[in-house]
Amino acid sequence: MAEKIQVTVWNEARHEKKNPAVTKIYPKGIHGAIADALNSQPDISARTATLDEPEHGLTDEVLSSTDVLTWWGHLAHDAVADAVVDKVHRRVLKGMGLIVLHSGHLAKIFRRLMGTSCTLRWREDGAREVLWVTCPVHPIVAGIGDCIVLPQTEMYGEFFDIPQPDETIFISSFAGGEVFRSGLTFRRGAGKIFYFRPGHETFPIYHDPAVRKVLVNAVRWAAPTGSMKIECPHKPLGWFEKTV
Amino acid sequence: MAEKIQVTVWNEARHEKKNPAVTKIYPKGIHGAIADALNSQPDISARTATLDEPEHGLTDEVLSSTDVLTWWGHLAHDAVADAVVDKVHRRVLKGMGLIVLHSGHLAKIFRRLMGTSCTLRWREDGAREVLWVTCPVHPIVAGIGDCIVLPQTEMYGEFFDIPQPDETIFISSFAGGEVFRSGLTFRRGAGKIFYFRPGHETFPIYHDPAVRKVLVNAVRWAAPTGSMKIECPHKPLGWFEKTV
Amino acid sequence: MAEKIQVTVWNEARHEKKNPAVTKIYPKGIHGAIADALNSQPDISARTATLDEPEHGLTDEVLSSTDVLTWWGHLAHDAVADAVVDKVHRRVLKGMGLIVLHSGHLAKIFRRLMGTSCTLRWREDGAREVLWVTCPVHPIVAGIGDCIVLPQTEMYGEFFDIPQPDETIFISSFAGGEVFRSGLTFRRGAGKIFYFRPGHETFPIYHDPAVRKVLVNAVRWAAPTGSMKIECPHKPLGWFEKTV
Amino acid sequence: MAEKIQVTVWNEARHEKKNPAVTKIYPKGIHGAIADALNSQPDISARTATLDEPEHGLTDEVLSSTDVLTWWGHLAHDAVADAVVDKVHRRVLKGMGLIVLHSGHLAKIFRRLMGTSCTLRWREDGAREVLWVTCPVHPIVAGIGDCIVLPQTEMYGEFFDIPQPDETIFISSFAGGEVFRSGLTFRRGAGKIFYFRPGHETFPIYHDPAVRKVLVNAVRWAAPTGSMKIECPHKPLGWFEKTV
Numbered sequence: 001m002a003e004k005i006q007v008t009v010w011n012e013a014r015h016e017k018k019n020p021a022v023t024k025i026y027p028k029g030i031h032g033a034i035a036d037a038l039n040s041q042p043d044i045s046a047r048t049a050t051l052d053e054p055e056h057g058l059t060d061e062v063l064s065s066t067d068v069l070t071w072w073g074h075l076a077h078d079a080v081a082d083a084v085v086d087k088v089h090r091r092v093l094k095g096m097g098l099i100v101l102h103s104g105h106l107a108k109i110f111r112r113l114m115g116t117s118c119t120l121r122w123r124e125d126g127a128r129e130v131l132w133v134t135c136p137v138h139p140i141v142a143g144i145g146d147c148i149v150l151p152q153t154e155m156y157g158e159f160f161d162i163p164q165p166d167e168t169i170f171i172s173s174f175a176g177g178e179v180f181r182s183g184l185t186f187r188r189g190a191g192k193i194f195y196f197r198p199g200h201e202t203f204p205i206y207h208d209p210a211v212r213k214v215l216v217n218a219v220r221w222a223a224p225t226g227s228m229k230i231e232c233p234h235k236p237l238g239w240f241e242k243t244v
Numbered sequence: 245m246a247e248k249i250q251v252t253v254w255n256e257a258r259h260e261k262k263n264p265a266v267t268k269i270y271p272k273g274i275h276g277a278i279a280d281a282l283n284s285q286p287d288i289s290a291r292t293a294t295l296d297e298p299e300h301g302l303t304d305e306v307l308s309s310t311d312v313l314t315w316w317g318h319l320a321h322d323a324v325a326d327a328v329v330d331k332v333h334r335r336v337l338k339g340m341g342l343i344v345l346h347s348g349h350l351a352k353i354f355r356r357l358m359g360t361s362c363t364l365r366w367r368e369d370g371a372r373e374v375l376w377v378t379c380p381v382h383p384i385v386a387g388i389g390d391c392i393v394l395p396q397t398e399m400y401g402e403f404f405d406i407p408q409p410d411e412t413i414f415i416s417s418f419a420g421g422e423v424f425r426s427g428l429t430f431r432r433g434a435g436k437i438f439y440f441r442p443g444h445e446t447f448p449i450y451h452d453p454a455v456r457k458v459l460v461n462a463v464r465w466a467a468p469t470g471s472m473k474i475e476c477p478h479k480p481l482g483w484f485e486k487t488v
Numbered sequence: 489m490a491e492k493i494q495v496t497v498w499n500e501a502r503h504e505k506k507n508p509a510v511t512k513i514y515p516k517g518i519h520g521a522i523a524d525a526l527n528s529q530p531d532i533s534a535r536t537a538t539l540d541e542p543e544h545g546l547t548d549e550v551l552s553s554t555d556v557l558t559w560w561g562h563l564a565h566d567a568v569a570d571a572v573v574d575k576v577h578r579r580v581l582k583g584m585g586l587i588v589l590h591s592g593h594l595a596k597i598f599r600r601l602m603g604t605s606c607t608l609r610w611r612e613d614g615a616r617e618v619l620w621v622t623c624p625v626h627p628i629v630a631g632i633g634d635c636i637v638l639p640q641t642e643m644y645g646e647f648f649d650i651p652q653p654d655e656t657i658f659i660s661s662f663a664g665g666e667v668f669r670s671g672l673t674f675r676r677g678a679g680k681i682f683y684f685r686p687g688h689e690t691f692p693i694y695h696d697p698a699v700r701k702v703l704v705n706a707v708r709w710a711a712p713t714g715s716m717k718i719e720c721p722h723k724p725l726g727w728f729e730k731t732v
Numbered sequence: 733m734a735e736k737i738q739v740t741v742w743n744e745a746r747h748e749k750k751n752p753a754v755t756k757i758y759p760k761g762i763h764g765a766i767a768d769a770l771n772s773q774p775d776i777s778a779r780t781a782t783l784d785e786p787e788h789g790l791t792d793e794v795l796s797s798t799d800v801l802t803w804w805g806h807l808a809h810d811a812v813a814d815a816v817v818d819k820v821h822r823r824v825l826k827g828m829g830l831i832v833l834h835s836g837h838l839a840k841i842f843r844r845l846m847g848t849s850c851t852l853r854w855r856e857d858g859a860r861e862v863l864w865v866t867c868p869v870h871p872i873v874a875g876i877g878d879c880i881v882l883p884q885t886e887m888y889g890e891f892f893d894i895p896q897p898d899e900t901i902f903i904s905s906f907a908g909g910e911v912f913r914s915g916l917t918f919r920r921g922a923g924k925i926f927y928f929r930p931g932h933e934t935f936p937i938y939h940d941p942a943v944r945k946v947l948v949n950a951v952r953w954a955a956p957t958g959s960m961k962i963e964c965p966h967k968p969l970g971w972f973e974k975t976v
Contacts, residue, residue: 339869381827381922386957410898434869469871469874
């Protein structure tokens with residue numbers, strides 16, 4: 001039997017500690033809801049890790065056994081230790097998949113991988129978002145139709161200050177008239193990165209079946225394969241002609 | 245004094261012949277309005293050409309003296325002779341800029357340069373479009389703020405079946421909740437191509453100051469420079485080592 | 489059991505009819521050698537089709553049951569009927585994978601999908617090529633090391649007049665000092681396209697184990713998946729707000 | 733009269749202090765040679781800054797009056813203060829052009845903008861490099877023919893661990909059979925970045941007329957224009973509908 005994809009679902013998990021409205025929507029935390037969505041699949045095994053655990057739950061042992069890491073943060077980006085970010089960064093470059101969710105656009109790890117400010121416009125209003133599929137053949141949208149409709153969410157608007165993505169998979173329209181590139185892929189080193197916008201803490205976004213399907217698809221897409229070994233020797237190379 | 249950029253504004257000009265509503269908005273035709281916008285600039289000299297002229301107004305002489313060609317068509321794409329499309333195609337590959345407007349997405353020349361169906365969704369409803377700038381440093385949006393608002397227009401929606409663009413400069417939001425990549429650049433051979441969505445015939449889109457500014461910027465961007473010579477010899481090459 | 493990937497290996501097969509040197513290297517034709525490489529895999533079923541068969545062997549029945557088409561042509565690009573090119577083009581846009589080999593860069597189908605001249609420099613000299621991997625995590629290079637060395641081949645050199653590829657997987661160095669982008673991917677409509685340079689008829693390129701491995705990998709990569717359905721309705725869309 | 737483009741030519745300038753061979757080639761330092769090349773042009777005004785000056789010569793005053801910064805470093809990347817890198821990074825995102833030269837691929841500022849390891853293969857052998865033009869219409873290669881030949885240089889080879897570039901302008905071939913993407917553009921925030929490989933300290937690369945022409949072209953290309961204002965407000969946005 002093929003081995004399962006090992007996922008670590010990381011969450012800052014601070015809203016859950018102080019806002020009962022969030023706890024009501026996510027009794028097991030946002031991380032718990034995401035892990036449940038992933039663990040419903042036979043080929044995925046998901047565990048969780050949170051900011052307030054030692055080393056934020058991302059020990060060497062956890063990272064070295066993680067195929068895909070998902071990241072949710074909002075209030076406490078600065079509380080993430082640089083040493084942990086260093087380790088996650090190295091691991092992504094060596095092939096670990098990374099799925100950055102919603103307000104994770106300002107997480108240290110995402111900004112480090114992008115090299116830009118990753119800023120955007122926003123408005124917390126609870127109005128409607130439509131995520132339109134702009135790359136219908138991509139495995140991340142398998143089983144998704146023309147669009148995903150989320151009745152209530154926070155608005156994110158352009159300009160989103162990121163490098164040109166490798167692929168633009170979703171573009172969102174908001175009730176207020178704004179647009180946002182809301183599903184984007186990037187390759188960095190041997191690692192595949194997917195940024196996925198949905199996920200505000202005060203709306204039940206991660207209970208939405210289509211959002212859960214995208215998360216499952218994205219984990220399968222981002223998982224390293226046997227071929228995903230990369231060597232960056234940075235050492236003198238022998239004279240090529242003499243070695244072949 | 246630097247020479248002016250020579251522009252040929254091409255228009256199918258069939259709506260203007262049968263729909264008084266269009267003639268009322270564009271007494272000189274859509275081509276006349278676009279040419280006026282361009283000729284208001286000291287560095288641009290624009291003339292027009294239309295479908296019903298001999299060779300559609302695109303003789304060898306006209307094409308060889310055109311730096312940038314703008315293209316508007318809708319009802320009569322099939323009436324454009326393949327021989328003319330062949331000539332325009334070759335001229336673009338050799339460096340002539342091409343600006344394809346609105347329903348020109350289905351023009352033979354655009355589909356030939358893209359290699360895809362260039363289909364999209366649409367609805368003719370006269371509602372609002374907002375074109376958001378997603379590449380704020382691009383010369384095509386010089387002088388444009390965060391967005392352009394058009395109070396009444398036709399809707400175009402994704403999926404737009406085109407190759408991945410080199411740059412995505414505008415993304416539109418429509419009153420109906422749809423999105424569309426509405427300002428896109430492509431390089432083909434030595435030619436620069438800009439697709440720009442606005443322009444339905446029954447709304448005064450080409451009288452809008454921001455739309456006119458984009459057209460002017462796009463002409464300057466698409467114009468070939470002294471460096472834009474390309475040679476595709478497709479002939480046997482001497483043994484390189486012996487020639488240097 | 490999963491169904492096999494259905495491949496049609498197309499070959500112009502004209503060199504084989506008049507040049508004994510080619511027949512000696514490829515007793516079953518270039519198409520035969522490629523089909524054998526593919527049929528050695530348990531998950532691939534490859535058949536062949538050639539120019540001189542009725543409809544060039546690419547009947548509606550053949551095309552509609554083909555997941556991936558490979559294309560080799562050189563002497564007789566113009567002999568390929570436009571009606572067949574039309575059908576292959578439509579089928580690629582609907583999701584059939586296409587692998588274009590070597591001198592197929594000037595095939596009608598490739599130029600139509602690219603929209604450019606697809607010209608390049610060349611020299612038929614039988615010297616060495618090294619194909620360096622420039623995207624080491626790509627499934628097409630699974631099992632390939634840092635490079636592939638072909639002791640004797642024809643030279644292709646830049647500038648290669650194509651649109652910017654989605655991914656650049658191989659870049660070649662030639663004994664004469666030239667370079668060439670020799671492994672490239674493009675997405676057009678729902679179809680995945682891979683251009684792969686190796687393959688001159690007078691050298692046993694398709695017997696090389698690394699080249700054969702790339703062909704197998706490319707077939708697996710280009711095969712449409714269940715998610716690869718695309719709809720380009722090009723019809724009026726209902727007012728979105730009223731339908732959700 | 734139009735204002736000149738203000739360039740700051742930064743150099744680590746450590747080789748020059750300890751290796752007489754380098755001083756012999758570059759009596760005024762590598763920075764002096766580059767500044768001379770740029771100052772030969774009527775539209776460019778170049779000054780220099782080096783590692784061992786206070787704040788590495790990159791004070792707030794210098795940075796705020798710099799349109800384009802060129803960067804050469806090799807031995808002492810780690811000696812560049814993080815606070816200076818922070819300031820340069822912010823300035824690039826706000827629109828300052830950046831030209832990273834040769835071994836600057838491992839400079840803190842380049843790795844931070846890329847988000848990857850930026851490692852590569854190399855061999856210090858003094859053999860021949862040919863830089864082939866792969867984007868002949870780009871302003872950076874204005875006046876350059878098909879290629880630039882450097883008789884003696886250090887080798888850099890793929891895999892170069894960088895994000896996919898926006899444009900690939902040069903690809904190099906080396907006498908040892910290797911290839912390298914040696915002229916690359918990236919946009920980050922409002923800033924344009926050009927990586928240009930040539931420049932080893934023990935060969936007179938920056939005296940080569942074609943290399944100097946590329947440097948001049950690149951400065952003109954990377955200079956911010958009037959349109960290059962970017963705002964990343966990251967603040968709540970008013971309800972869009974109510975403001976238009």
